[in-house]
Amino acid sequence: MSDIPHTAIEAIRAAGRRMDSLGWVPATAGNISVRLPGDRVAITRSGFHKGFIPEDGVMAVDLDGRPEDGSLRPSAETGLHCGIYRRFPKAGAALHGHSVPATVLSRLAGNSISLAGYELLKAFPGLPTHEAAIQLPIFDNDQDIRRLQTRVTQAWDAAPDAPPGYLIRGHGLYVWADDMPGAIMRLEALEFMLACELETRRLRP
Ligand SMILES: CSCCC(=O)C(=O)COP(=O)(O)O
Numbered sequence: 427m428s429d430i431p432h433t434a435i436e437a438i439r440a441a442g443r444r445m446d447s448l449g450w451v452p453a454t455a456g457n458i459s460v461r462l463p464g465d466r467v468a469i470t471r472s473g474f475h476k477g478f479i480p481e482d483g484v485m486a487v488d489l490d491g492r493p494e495d496g497s498l499r500p501s502a503e504t505g506l507h508c509g510i511y512r513r514f515p516k517a518g519a520a521l522h523g524h525s526v527p528a529t530v531l532s533r534l535a536g537n538s539i540s541l542a543g544y545e546l547l548k549a550f551p552g553l554p555t556h557e558a559a560i561q562l563p564i565f566d567n568d569q570d571i572r573r574l575q576t577r578v579t580q581a582w583d584a585a586p587d588a589p590p591g592y593l594i595r596g597h598g599l600y601v602w603a604d605d606m607p608g609a610i611m612r613l614e615a616l617e618f619m620l621a622c623e624l625e626t627r628r629l630r631p
């Protein structure tokens with residue numbers, strides 16, 4: 427029997443249902459986590475459909491991604507979630523999805539995508555007005571998650587004011603916040619702006 431708080435499990439399952447309802451976690455894509463007290467992380471187990479996470483589809487790992495129950499397999503991208511929690515002490519929830527806009531735009535753009543002039547930018551810290559911009563970093567995909575996290579960490583070192591999210595090329599979007607409602611709000615804001623960018627490029631190539 428897991429000692430993960432019921433509220434954490436249910437927050438993760440509800441986030442999965444929400445992401446699925448918006449078409450952002452096709453097949454078994456995506457992963458979801460929340461920080462637990464005591465340097466623990468509750469995270470989705472690998473390979474489940476995130477729209478239908480069973481009650482036992484969430485497990486606990488430490489901040490280095492080591493499972494508390496070695497018989498269970500955490501998300502293949504646990505290292506990226508733990509990288510967020512290690513770096514940002516206030517981060518309480520992290521979401522990863524594979525939407526069409528995130529996937530397509532990350533293949534078209536260079537090392538970042540600029541989101542400017544959108545009212546929804548106010549969903550991000552320190553941006554009280556639409557007259558602002560964020561540079562959303564894009565990292566090349568890598569099946570070696572440890573190596574990918576090293577590149578992400580290097581980028582955070584170089585740009586400490588980077589927004590609480592990034593794209594992985596041809597793969598998807600990561601976003602985090604203090605808690606799950608905040609992370610969902612940011613994910614939806616980012617996905618909305620990415621969809622707008624994609625539509626703008628379609629209309630004005
Ligand atoms: C079929 S999606 C490929 C793996 C992936 O990118 C993902 O987000 C889901 O992996 P997990 O191990 O967390 O289920």
Ligand SMILES: [Zn+2]
Binds near residue numbers: 455503522524597
């Ligand atoms: Zn993924």
